Amino acid sequence: MRPSFFHHLHPPTIPAKQSRWRYTLGAGGMAVFLLLVLGATGILELFYYIPTPDQAARSIQTISYLVPFGGLVRNIHFWAAQLLLIVSAVHLVRVVFTGSYAPPRRFNYLLGLALFIFAILLDFTGYVLRWDQGIQWALVVGTNLIKTIPLIGNLLYIVLTGGTQPGLPTLIRFYAWHIFGLTLGAVILGVWHIFRVRRDGGIAVPPPPLRVDKERITRKELARREVLAMLMTGAALILFAAFIPAPIAQPISDINVMAGDAKAPWFFLWVQQMLKWGDPFTWGVFVPLIVLAVLALIPYIFPKPADSELGKWFPRSNRSAQIILAVIALLIIVLTIFGSLPAS
Amino acid sequence: MSDLSRRDFLKLTTTTLLTISGALGVGALFRFLDYQTEPPAKTEFDLGPAANYPIGSRSLVPDVPAFLIHSQNGFSALSLVCTHLGCTVEQKGGEFACPCHGSLYNADGKVLRGPAQKPLRALRVEVNSNGNLILHTD
Ligand code: HEM
Ligand code: FES
Numbered sequence: 001m002r003p004s005f006f007h008h009l010h011p012p013t014i015p016a017k018q019s020r021w022r023y024t025l026g027a028g029g030m031a032v033f034l035l036l037v038l039g040a041t042g043i044l045e046l047f048y049y050i051p052t053p054d055q056a057a058r059s060i061q062t063i064s065y066l067v068p069f070g071g072l073v074r075n076i077h078f079w080a081a082q083l084l085l086i087v088s089a090v091h092l093v094r095v096v097f098t099g100s101y102a103p104p105r106r107f108n109y110l111l112g113l114a115l116f117i118f119a120i121l122l123d124f125t126g127y128v129l130r131w132d133q134g135i136q137w138a139l140v141v142g143t144n145l146i147k148t149i150p151l152i153g154n155l156l157y158i159v160l161t162g163g164t165q166p167g168l169p170t171l172i173r174f175y176a177w178h179i180f181g182l183t184l185g186a187v188i189l190g191v192w193h194i195f196r197v198r199r200d201g202g203i204a205v206p207p208p209p210l211r212v213d214k215e216r217i218t219r220k221e222l223a224r225r226e227v228l229a230m231l232m233t234g235a236a237l238i239l240f241a242a243f244i245p246a247p248i249a250q251p252i253s254d255i256n257v258m259a260g261d262a263k264a265p266w267f268f269l270w271v272q273q274m275l276k277w278g279d280p281f282t283w284g285v286f287v288p289l290i291v292l293a294v295l296a297l298i299p300y301i302f303p304k305p306a307d308s309e310l311g312k313w314f315p316r317s318n319r320s321a322q323i324i325l326a327v328i329a330l331l332i333i334v335l336t337i338f339g340s341l342p343a344s
Numbered sequence: 345m346s347d348l349s350r351r352d353f354l355k356l357t358t359t360t361l362l363t364i365s366g367a368l369g370v371g372a373l374f375r376f377l378d379y380q381t382e383p384p385a386k387t388e389f390d391l392g393p394a395a396n397y398p399i400g401s402r403s404l405v406p407d408v409p410a411f412l413i414h415s416q417n418g419f420s421a422l423s424l425v426c427t428h429l430g431c432t433v434e435q436k437g438g439e440f441a442c443p444c445h446g447s448l449y450n451a452d453g454k455v456l457r458g459p460a461q462k463p464l465r466a467l468r469v470e471v472n473s474n475g476n477l478i479l480h481t482d
Contacts (some may be wrong), residue, residue: 158378258431279461
């Protein structure tokens with residue numbers, strides 16, 4: 001048989017131990033599936049969505065309430081985006097907690113991290129496309145944060161928003177980034193990331209002489225598991241989409257008039273919570289960038305786990321990386337919980 | 345110069361040219377995106393006849409957004425844009441509270457509680473020749 005693209009991504013057999021759910025959590029695969037779902041539902045939304053301040057929220061209401069299956073399409077797009085962030089975060093934690101970021105996979109770890117950032121930016125730009133009172137304050141605060149960057153802040157603000165306050169040019173720019181710029185970047189990074197997994201010799205396993213468990217599974221079994229994961233994720237998406245609709249509120253009538261809720265989207269609640277502590281640049285830009293830098297440096301500072309410890313959870317030779325990531329994750333979770341409490 | 349081989353020289357030239365082109369491209373991209381299609385936001389607001397705001401009145405002007413005060417000493421106005429990151433503050437009792445990160449200002453706009461550092465901005469008010477109140481936000 002002529003090798004197909006499918007064969008390109010699936011070696012004939014892979015070690016059984018490292019293809020268990022409880023090892024990979026299936027998170028990387030689910031992220032790929034969610035990206036495909038986002039692409040398909042996003043393209044469908046393009047047929048109704050109108051990127052102008054007057055029409056945006058109304059066109060989303062049209063697709064949600066009038067277009068047959070429109071509500072389903074929009075809700076699946078929304079839930080797939082939220083799930084993508086969770087699944088990518090779980091995937092990142094798995095990679096660090098199993099020490100799989102070590103050479104030769106260092107570069108692919110960075111690709112994965114960049115992909116995660118793109119997913120966050122896609123989620124934020126998509127959220128702004130609603131242009132309703134629910135997103136108004138997050139947009140004002142998020143763009144004003146850019147202004148606090150020394151020297152280039154004001155230039156960046158105009159480049160990003162197209163004006164001196166959020167308005168029509170801002171919506172058009174966020175739209176262009178959402179459906180084209182960021183999406184193209186995510187596709188390139190995603191394909192590269194998957195290609196590198198295969199190039200780096202599949203997921204991390206001990207070298208053959210050190211393997212205790214020599215059992216292997218075929219590519220057919222691997223594909224069967226992938227399909228199963230997709231079906232389960234797909235079912236979860238449809239359930240969420242059917243029972244918990246994505247929010248939509250009144251259109252923004254005047255960007256200066258206080259209306260609606262002042263909460264950041266859930267994935268930025270931790271930043272919103274830190275902003276309560278003081279200087280906006282320090283807490284809203286500098287600290288998040290430091291967190292990102294620490295994550296990016298993990299494979300460069302911490303030792304490679306011992307060969308015999310590859311392919312399993314919590315290798316003893318890599319405790320420090322695990323502890324650092326656990327602390328970061330815990331802080332973000334605690335801040336998110338505090339940030340989600342109603343203001344007193 | 346003699347120990348720079350022909351190959352190294354070509355490599356250096358290529359890298360230099362590529363770097364310069366890249367920098368020029370990024371510069372041009374920023375200039376391209378820096379253009380503003382909309383006129384700048386309005387900085388002058390006509391609030392109607394000054395007589396509508398008697399002495400002792402304190403009125404909210406939501407679309408500025410501002411708070412207009414007419415005291416014994418004449419007209420004054422406070423911008424309601426939070427000096428932390430720009431949310432519009434809400435009037436609570438005699439004070440102004442920001443819903444975004446919890447800054448609190450007193451009736452004169454002084455910071456009672458952070459994260460904001462600076463007081464609410466005082467805006468310029470004048471009465472024009474028709475007797476209308478004009479508020480300036482610049
Ligand atoms: C990784 C990929 C993507 C993510 C994470 C993402 C995320 C989001 C989010 C969170 C929203 C707001 C949803 C809501 O509030 O209902 C949204 C809206 C939207 N997205 Fe995407 N998206 C992605 C890809 C795409 C693609 C590829 C397209 C089209 C080519 C697209 C088109 C749209 C449109 C038209 C809207 C506005 C309609 C609406 O808000 O319901 N998206 N996106
Ligand atoms: S914008 Fe008012 S407290 Fe942050």
